[in-house]
Amino acid sequence: MALKVGKVTAVYPGSFDPITNGHLDLITRGAILFDKLVVAVLRNTGKQPLFTADERVEMLRETVRDCLNVEVDSFDGLLVDYAARKGATVLLRGIRAISDYEYELQMALMNRRLRPEIETVFLMAGEAYSFLSSRLVKEVIALGGNISELVPPVVEARLKERLRGGR
């Protein structure tokens, strides 16, 4: 078996519509584990996103601007091909609850079949965020609930603007 030499780049892909503190927790921990972390926003998601890919990238960049080894980018097409172009050997994903597992397992196995040299690494979501999702955050703020402890300030402001006309 060959010994690993050199630096490890990981790609953390997702829709990030929008980024939550759960994503941020994973980014912070991933940035400690890997030499470089590329947070990659999926451009053409089948879901109807609230924010455009450029808006999602902008919010992410603002949120992680102090993390020196973190790059924010966007991608289209197959994730593993994008990761290979970035020189990454790891895909980073978070798991919140057992309900995430099946979908994540399917993706990890498909990605391994497509490019066996790229390994998927899972981190357990911080327990404070195990209930948190972008979808719920959008629902709660649209109905007037408080999400200030669940998303970065820039995201809260954008969500209020978009869903509540600034209120």
Ligand code: PNS
């Ligand atoms: O945040 P999400 O929506 O759970 O992220 C899903 C994502 C972006 C990781 C997944 O949809 C993806 O990788 N899309 C790119 C297309 C691709 O490679 N599909 C095959 C994956 S097995």
